[in-house]
Amino acid sequence: MREFALIDRLSQRLANRRADTRLGIGDDGALVAPSAGQELAITTDTLIAGRHFPVDTSAFDIGYKALAVNLSDLAAMGADPAWVTIALAAPELNAGWCDALLDGALAAIGDASVDIVGGDTTRGELSLTITAIGCLPAGAALRRSGARVGDLIAVTGTLGDAAYGLQCWPTRDNATRDQQFFIDRLARPQWRPGAALRGLVNAAIDISDGLAADLEHVLSASEVGARLDIDTLPTSESMMRSCDRETRLGLQWSGGDDYELCVTLNEAQLDRARAAIDCPLTVIGEIEAEIGLRAFDRHGVRWNSDKARGWDHFA
Known part of the structure; x- marks a missing residue:
């Protein structure tokens, strides 16, 4: 043609x-x-x-x-x-x-x-x-530079599914139900109605290169740091069935291709934001004054994230 x-x-x-x-x-x-x-x-x-x-x-x-x-x-x-x-x-x-x-x-x-x-x-x-x-x-855009000390950090949906979908891709002709779920998350990401969050959140970014890499863009632009609770990262039922904890955390931390939203907001706005976005919005941490991104497990033990970094086209 x-x-x-x-x-x-x-x-x-x-x-x-x-x-x-x-x-x-x-x-x-x-x-x-x-x-x-x-x-x-x-x-x-x-x-x-x-x-x-x-x-x-x-x-x-x-x-x-x-x-x-x-x-x-x-x-x-x-x-x-x-x-x-x-x-x-x-x-x-x-x-x-x-x-x-x-x-x-x-x-x-x-x-x-x-x-x-x-x-x-x-x-x-x-x-x-x-x-x-x-x-x-005019003047209502959500930007990476708006995070404030004391803000909650929250993400929509679940994390890591698309990254695992890439690993499952070779099985697509005979995929299990869980494998097909991951493949679909890779091939058909669900974009979220972020316009509904105008006036409710202070900063936002979509997670394309991995949670850590993209959240660090927000921290850098806002000149703040963050503490995350690694055990609160939202996880699909398929992921819970398919991966051990360390594999799951690695995919969620740095896998990329999620296209979920990561936002920071005042705690007083959390319920309104959840109602507005009309999808799960999970709190995973808090913005701090100390520069840098730190992750801890539910016992307060710092999680070693050095081996899990986000996507870089020229790395």
Whole structure:
């Protein structure tokens, strides 16, 4: 299939949902008109076959994950997702494969008011670059630099499942129920509605490179430290059945690909935040004045985390 035939094919499936989308796919650029008093949050991620997803990942799952990880970035900023562009590099353009890719992208968007307004295609090794744009009231963004001494540290969902999913990937044709759960968490991460936490939390980040690595970004930006209770890290039932304690903690500490939110907030806001986010929000520690990230078990013994570090693209 040729490039412009593909664009026409996909355009027929994409009806704009938003009144502030003035012009979508079909011109040299998109036109959008955010409301007065709004700021735009903009994020871009590139996913490359063999590095960010296994080379034999289905087109549906590639499309799903590519959208979800970008929408998760907007969630961490407290933005309502609004617009997306998709740039695809592929060895060839196959109509059925591209349809499945779009199916996955639309499934990740779900009922959210998000328009796909443009993109690009080129021949090359398989990769996908997504730019996602969200809206939020001016001055209301959640940032990494807002953590305060005494804040609770909390995370949504459960941790470590996607990292274990990568280990389970070779079993996918004959996976057990638990293995399939982990594989699905890797392939189809669930982005959280972070916009619901505006005004309730002081700092936020999404967990893409591992809890420790991403929380350290918050600590650095906020010039504070943290003490974590390693035994409070939220754990799925499948993880409890499948891994011993040290394996589990290593995956949860540094495995990455969770795309859950890690936030800091005043204890007085905890119940409101839990009600607003409409998913589990587990307290795992507290912000301290002493610089650095420290983890202790339920007995107060410091946990050795030196061997468990987060993802670094250039390490």
